Amino acid sequence: MPAQHRAQDTAHAGGALSLRGVRKQFGEHTAIRGVDLEVRAGEFLSLLGPSGCGKTTLLRMIAGFEQPTNGEIELDGEDLTELPPFRRPVNTVFQSYALFPHLTVAENVAYGLKRAKVSRKEIGPRVAETLEMVRMRDFAERKPAMLSGGQQQRVALARALVNRPRVLLLDEPMSALDRKLREETQLELIKLHTELGLTFVFVTHDQQEALAMSDRIVVMSEGEIQQVGGAEEIYQRPANSFVAGFIGKQNFVDATIGEARDGGTVTLPTAHTTLEATAEAVAGFSSGARVRAAIRPESIRLAPETAAASNSAGADGPATNSSTGVIVGESFLGDVVQYLVRLDHGPEVLARVPFAAATDVGEGERARLSWDPDAVQVFGDE
Amino acid sequence: MKRLAAKVLGPGALAFPTWAYVVFFFVIPVSMVLFYSFGYKPDEYTTVATDRLSFDRYGEVFNGAVLSTLLASLRISIVGTLLCLAISVPFTYWLATKVRPERRGLLLALVMVPFWTNFLVRTLGWQIILSPDGFLSDWMQGLGMLGEPLDILYTRSAVQIGVVYNYLPLMILPLFVAMDTAGTRLREASYDLGAGRISTFFRVTMPLAMPGVISGCVLVFIPLTGDYITASVLGGASGTMIGQIIASQFNTAQNWALGAAMAVSLMLVTLLVAAVAGLLLWAGRALFHRLTRVQLEGVPS
Numbered sequence: 001m002p003a004q005h006r007a008q009d010t011a012h013a014g015g016a017l018s019l020r021g022v023r024k025q026f027g028e029h030t031a032i033r034g035v036d037l038e039v040r041a042g043e044f045l046s047l048l049g050p051s052g053c054g055k056t057t058l059l060r061m062i063a064g065f066e067q068p069t070n071g072e073i074e075l076d077g078e079d080l081t082e083l084p085p086f087r088r089p090v091n092t093v094f095q096s097y098a099l100f101p102h103l104t105v106a107e108n109v110a111y112g113l114k115r116a117k118v119s120r121k122e123i124g125p126r127v128a129e130t131l132e133m134v135r136m137r138d139f140a141e142r143k144p145a146m147l148s149g150g151q152q153q154r155v156a157l158a159r160a161l162v163n164r165p166r167v168l169l170l171d172e173p174m175s176a177l178d179r180k181l182r183e184e185t186q187l188e189l190i191k192l193h194t195e196l197g198l199t200f201v202f203v204t205h206d207q208q209e210a211l212a213m214s215d216r217i218v219v220m221s222e223g224e225i226q227q228v229g230g231a232e233e234i235y236q237r238p239a240n241s242f243v244a245g246f247i248g249k250q251n252f253v254d255a256t257i258g259e260a261r262d263g264g265t266v267t268l269p270t271a272h273t274t275l276e277a278t279a280e281a282v283a284g285f286s287s288g289a290r291v292r293a294a295i296r297p298e299s300i301r302l303a304p305e306t307a308a309a310s311n312s313a314g315a316d317g318p319a320t321n322s323s324t325g326v327i328v329g330e331s332f333l334g335d336v337v338q339y340l341v342r343l344d345h346g347p348e349v350l351a352r353v354p355f356a357a358a359t360d361v362g363e364g365e366r367a368r369l370s371w372d373p374d375a376v377q378v379f380g381d382e
Numbered sequence: 383m384k385r386l387a388a389k390v391l392g393p394g395a396l397a398f399p400t401w402a403y404v405v406f407f408f409v410i411p412v413s414m415v416l417f418y419s420f421g422y423k424p425d426e427y428t429t430v431a432t433d434r435l436s437f438d439r440y441g442e443v444f445n446g447a448v449l450s451t452l453l454a455s456l457r458i459s460i461v462g463t464l465l466c467l468a469i470s471v472p473f474t475y476w477l478a479t480k481v482r483p484e485r486r487g488l489l490l491a492l493v494m495v496p497f498w499t500n501f502l503v504r505t506l507g508w509q510i511i512l513s514p515d516g517f518l519s520d521w522m523q524g525l526g527m528l529g530e531p532l533d534i535l536y537t538r539s540a541v542q543i544g545v546v547y548n549y550l551p552l553m554i555l556p557l558f559v560a561m562d563t564a565g566t567r568l569r570e571a572s573y574d575l576g577a578g579r580i581s582t583f584f585r586v587t588m589p590l591a592m593p594g595v596i597s598g599c600v601l602v603f604i605p606l607t608g609d610y611i612t613a614s615v616l617g618g619a620s621g622t623m624i625g626q627i628i629a630s631q632f633n634t635a636q637n638w639a640l641g642a643a644m645a646v647s648l649m650l651v652t653l654l655v656a657a658v659a660g661l662l663l664w665a666g667r668a669l670f671h672r673l674t675r676v677q678l679e680g681v682p683s
Contacts, residue, residue, distance in 0.1 A: 065570055085573040098571035102589045106676040111585075112575035114674075128678045140678045163575065 014199030015076045015089070015166030016041040017062065022071035024057055024223075031057045033223040034071070039167070041076075044193050044200045046210040049220035050246070055203045058220075059169050062201065063092050075166060086115070091160035092169040095176075097152045099144035105131070105155050106140040112163040130162040131155075133192070150181045161192070167199045174209065186213055207247050211235065219243050241379035244294045251300075251349050254381065255293045257285045265373045267320060268293055272345035276320040277376035290381040299375030300351040302339055303359060305366040322370040325349070330363045341367060419642035430638035439643035448627060448644065455624040456651060458538065459607040462545040466553040466602050467595065469546070474554060475587065478561035479569070490558065493551050501548065505615045508544050509535060512616070536618025544612040549605070553598040560594020561587065589670065596663070600656070607652050624648055 017039035024032040032054045039045050047055035060066045062073060064085030073080045080088055091112070099108050109127045118126070131137040134154040144152055153173055160168055170189075174182045190213055193200050204210050210217050211231040219226045219234060219242075227239040238244035245252065255275055258267035266282045268275040268291070275293055285291055305324055328348070329340035337358045339351045351369060353359075361367045394401065419439055421432035443449065477486055496504050511518050512535040519532035534540050564587045572582040588595075610625030617623065624644065631641030 063574060065573075084578075085570070086576045086578050090574075092571075092574045094567060094571060096567055098567040100568060100571070100586060103674060104676070106678055107674050110676040111572070111577070115576035115581060123676060124678060127676055131678075137678065140676075159575070 013197040014042040018074040022068045025069040043215040046202045046214040048210040053220040054223040089166045091165035093173045095172045097156040130158045134158045170202045251295045274320045276373045294377045297350040297352040305368045415642045419646045421639040423637045463603040465546045470553040474558040474561045538621045540616040541621040544616040549602045552601040556597040557594040560591040564590035
């Protein structure tokens with residue numbers, strides 16, 4: 001029986017959303033500055049950005065709680081823009097869960113079905129099946145106040161899923177959970193998404209969460225989309241320095257485009273040292289242009305100063321992609337060790353070394369940092 | 383120190399100010415009123431005697447004129463409470479859902495402004511409004527709504543209007559708090575699940591505002607039933623309320639025994655009405671639960 005229902009759910013698969021020229025103005029403040037976005041049917045899409053970037057406003061416009069000032073929102077070719085929230089085949093899991101405190105868990109989950117005039121005979125089994133899916137069936141008779149945060153979150157999920165929405169909107173649903181519970185819930189959500197084949201639009205400010213769960217990520221800042229892409233693409237090939245800095249840790253330095261070298265690399269003089277990047281990375285920048293260079297902490301190698309000195313300082317001019325400094329901080333992050341190094345010419349640099357490869361240089365000691373040319377990313381100076 | 387006091391005097395000692403207040407200002411006076419109600423007025427110059435106890439004063443209360451005034455007062459207070467509720471529900475719903483939060487304080491303050499004015503003075507104000515040669519009467523005649531001067535002052539209708547005006551803030555405040563706690567988030571969740579505005583109002587907002595409705599009704603109904611200022615200012619001879627008759631027994635007639643019997647009867651009737659209302663509420667709630675009930679097989683209630 002449950003298998004049959006599930007087959008129905010899958011048949012009722014997710015819808016494709018299309019946002020065109022969506023803008024939202026709150027008085028003087030522009031929350032969304034023109035967003036064009038295609039959400040594919042059945043995908044898990046995350047809206048990622050710092051607080052105030054407009055991701056929640058965008059979600060609320062899809063749900064129908066806010067009206068876009070300009071632009072259109074379509075679901076499978078049908079215009080949703082003017083529809084009130086209760087006419088949209090879309091359901092939301094709210095950040096604060098917003099469970100009805102006067103109703104039991106089962107009644108909360110049945111709420112949408114009753115409004116849709118589903119027959120009493122069908123409501124019972126569907127509520128039971130959905131609560132089963134989130135492992136909350138035994139709590140059906142409880143009031144929300146008697147549940148833990150994690151349990152409330154699962155009920156909120158069931159209350160939205162039971163209606164078989166074409167798009168499920170999730171507004172930072174895990175922000176109130178502790179880390180361990182959050183990781184478990186992430187896995188459960190991925191599983192549910194795969195099983196049900198619904199379109200998920202997931203709002204989060206937690207990049208780890210977005211990277212771990214999504215098919216595609218929309219990085220937003222100040223009401224604009226900065227980049228849309230898969231987790232790996234966004235991490236490895238950020239479109240601009242905002243995305244580069246927002247996703248993962250980054251060491252930034254201002255530089256100028258220098259000259260091409262043998263072996264397909266280009267020099268990038270900075271105030272105190274010279275970087276060397278691949279020609280690919282600087283494609284599109286002319287010689288002498290001011291840029292921001294970025295190097296991920298995990299791309300930096302760290303060694304005791306003496307050992308590294310011999311192989312890096314070549315005969316033909318000053319050493320590129322290498323620097324020396326003092327380790328001022330060392331923290332053990334489990335699988336990696338993170339070092340904070342103050343370079344001899346002033347700035348501080350983060351380096352992350354796999355625990356197994358960590359050397360025995362410690363805090364207060366001198367170290368040499370080095371990295372490969374393809375670790376250097378180059379962005380326009382904004 | 384606290385622990386020592388609790389050990390020596392028992393835990394009740396810490397609550398001394400509270401129970402002392404209740405005993406001195408409630409238990410003792412009410413007991414005295416109850417005791418006097420079984421007494422009689424022996425002569426012109428004595429207010430009460432209790433050497434012979436009887437139910438005779440209650441006999442006087444429950445015959446004829448006093449009983450009909452009691453019932454009329456009860457009608458005014460029940461209708462008054464329902465009118466306050468009928469005005470407050472849409473107003474507080476609007477205030478809690480449609481008004482920008484930064485404006486709410488101002489509007490609530492405006493609701494409270496009459497409260498800063500003396501009760502008697504603001505009731506007297508209604509004499510001017512309702513009088514046959516007052517501006518309301520003139521306007522209504524000018525607009526053709528009335529053929530003759532307004533004839534409402536010194537009637538039960540005037541008292542009815544007056545009490546609704548005087549007790550409205552006591553309904554609005556608890557109801558607003560309740561509507562506000564029901565919250566935008568839950569209404570949005572309801573819309574999100576396919577419920578329209580009306581459905582959301584009856585299934586989410588009102589059920590959650592019930593504690594406010596109950597406390598508002600209690601706050602309005604009980605003092606309203608005993609009110610005698612509004613009735614004496616606006617009611618005249620035909621709009622007398624039980625509170626006035628009780629007051630006159632104590633002040634003018636100097637018959638404390640009869641006044642006490644009336645007071646006790648009023649209390650009992652008020653409690654009875656409250657009990658009936660409570661029963662209706664309980665039945666309504668049971669009905670609501672029957673309608674929302676979702677019972678899953680194999681899950682113990």
